[in-house]
Amino acid sequence: MTRIAHISDVHFGRIERKGVVEALVADVHAEKPDMVAISGDLTQRAYSWQYKAAARFVRSFEMPVLVVPGNHDVWPMWWPGRRVRTPVSRFETVITGELSPLVKLPEAWILGLNSAHGKTVKGGLVTAEQSERVRVAFKGAPDIRVLVVHHPLAPMPHASKSDVAVGGRGLLAAAAECRVQAVLGGHLHVVQNIRSEEGPMLVHAGTATSTRGRGQDKTANTYNIVILDGQSVVVERRDFDGLEYGMVRRETLAVSPNLMRPGIGIGV
Ligand SMILES: [Fe+2]
């Protein structure tokens, strides 16, 4: 069994609730997950001070941390040259130079991919090269395989057309081919857990710390503990109540039979 703390859209620069970051870090440590996956939008406007705060946050965890950028982490509009040519260069300098990180745990391998780019207002993009990265990275992986990508890879409730990453369906097909059981994302600031047509579960966390919540999660600060055992994906939602984070919902999603190794589970 593998337990991942799935944190998204912390948005340093739009954090107003007193003590929320400290409470989040304390709760994650109390939960003792095997790793932390941060699915993008670390900053509000990619300013240096926001990135410095984000770097302190990322480095405050004692367990392995995987982090990918979001659209808010690309250079803002008033640096159009950098935004188009080297959109996440500040992320690479301050957070990590690895834009497709792979964390290998004993029972699970977790791969992160960058969907943020500068030739858009807020949309995402994933490429055929990244699908190939998925195929190569998961060769020889144990049964539990997880992707971390900021933007939704397929249409879903609360996602406008522009929220869905261009090329998302191709990446999802590659993920299904490689028996990826869950894709952890964010961007929408509304909690959603749905099964894609291709099979992998799409687990979208809300905003963990910022005041940018939307829809039914407008006032929520929330993150997930995602528990995978090869046959199910359990998502424990943990919300901030003004003092601390605590579990408010536990949802168990069965892994699609086409994503299980032959001989495991039902229907194979
Ligand atoms: Fe965001």
Ligand SMILES: [Fe+2]
């Ligand atoms: Fe975003």
